[in-house]
Amino acid sequence: MNRAELEGALWGARARDWADVQEPTIRPVCRTVLGELGAWQGRTLLDIGCGAGDFVGMASCLGARGSGLDASVALIEIARKRNPAGLFRVGDMQYLPFPDDAFNVVTAFNSLHFATDPAATVAEAIRVTHPGGSIVIATWGPPSECDAITYLLDLGSLMPQGPPDRPPSLDPTDLDAPGALMTRAGLTPSAWRKVHCPWEYPDLGTALRGLLSTGPAAQAISHSGQGRVAEAIAESIAPYRCGDGSYSLSNTCYYLVATTDG
Template sequence: MTSELRPRTAVVNAPLWGGRARDWADIQEGQCRSVYVAAFDRLRLSPGCEHLDAGCGAGMAAQLSAGRGASVRGLDASPNLLAIAQERVPSAAFLLGELEALPYADHTFDLVTGFNSFQYAGNPGIALSEAKRVAKPGGQVLIVTWGTPEGMEAASLIRVLGPLMPPPPPGAPGPFALSDEPALRAFAIGAGLEPLEVFDVPSPWHYADLSTALRGLLSSGVAARAAAHSGEDAVNAAHSRVLEPYRQPDGSYTIGASYRCLTARA
C-alpha cells in the first residue's frame, strides 16, 4: 500500500459523506435499518461480541449492535459523521481513519462489518484485506452492498446521477459491481476470506414529503459528488423526476430498495 493511497479515501470521502451529516443521520441512514437488524439476526450477534463497524457513518448500526450487548468500535473518514455516532453510542470508541489502514491490532474482533463501505474505499481489495487482518481467526466479516439492480426501484435514483457525475477513472467499477453473487464471492476470496452465505434484505425507502426526500438523497457522498460537478439544482431536479412515480396519495414517497449481504469467515 503506497503512502499516496493512505490519505486518499478520507481526503476524498470525508467532505462528500460528511457535508450533510445531520440529514444523513436523520433521514437517509435509517433507510437501511432493516438491513442492520436482519444482518445482526443472521450473524447471531450476542452480548460480549467484539464488533468493529468499518465505515460506521453516523453510528446507527453501532447503536443497534451495542443495544444487543456487543462491545462496539467504529471507524469512518468523516469527523462530522463520527461526532453523531459518538452522541448515539457514548460507550463506544470511534476513530477517524482509513479503511485501507485500520488502526487496530491483528486478530482483535469477533465481527467486522462493512455496511455499504468497502466499495467506497480508494482500494476496496486492500480495505477488505484489512478487515480480515483485524478479525480473529474464524471470526466473521460481513460485506453489504447494493442488491441486484434489475427490478429495484431505488436503482433509478442511483443511475440518474450518472450523467451529472465527473467522468470515472478508466476501468472504475459501477455502483452495482458487487451485486453479482459470483463477483461478491470473488471479492471476499481475493481478501483471503472464506465466503459463506449470501442473502438479500429488502429495505424500502420512505420519505414524508418531497423536501425530506431531496434532503436525504442529497446527503449521500455520491449525490454530493454529482452536486459539486453539476450543481445542487440539477441533482434535485433529477431526483424529483425519478421520485414522481412513487408519490403516494398523502404526499409521501415509498421506493423499493434491497441490499445484498455476504457473510465470510476470516
C-alpha cells in the first residue's frame, strides 16, 4: 500500500468511534474558522482530510456547498451518510480529483503532515481554489501546549521499533513548516491564530473509544494488541481525570489563512 492507503486503513479501523467521539474535539477551531471567513451562503468548500465530514456539515448548515476528500473509505462512507448533499471522494491529498478553480475555500485541519509530499498538496490546494479564494491550514500546537503528547508518546512505545513504517513528511508540531510551504508556493499566509481545543470525555469508556480510534492507536494495536494499548492509554490519561470521573486534556490548535491571487 502507498502512504495514503495505509493512513486510510489505520484511521478507518474504528471509523464510527472516530466520527462520534474524537473528530468533534477539533470543533473549536472549526467554529473559529467559520466565523473568520464570514458569510458562507452559496460558497463552495473543499475539506482535505475531511474524516467523517464534521466540518463540511458545519459549513453546510451555514449555506456552503461542501465537498471532502479523505484516504479512508470507512470515514467517507460516514461523511456521505451525514451529508447527502455533499460531494465526497476517497483519494490521496496530493492528487485532488477536482477541477481547477472549483472552490471558494479549501481547508486542511491537522491533515497536511500525513501527505507524502506536503508541497505538492499545497500546490494542489491552490490549483482547485478559485482566484481570490481562501486556503486554511490548521495544525496542533507545540508539545508544551498539548496534553495529548503524553498519550502519543506512550503509544509510540507500543509500536514496532526501528525505522517507522510511515515516516512523517512534516512535523505536526513545527509551526514554521506550514507557513514556509505556503510562502514557497506563492501565498502570503496570515499570522497564526491560536484556538484552545480540549479533548473532553465524560468517562473512561468514552475516552478509550475516542483515543483507540486514531491512526497511531490502530498501528499500536496491530503490533501490541488492543488490551495492552487500552491499558497504556488509561494510564496515560489518568492525570487528566476530573473529580466527577470525566477527563479533560488541554490542547491548542493553530491555523493560517491565505488568499489566492485574484
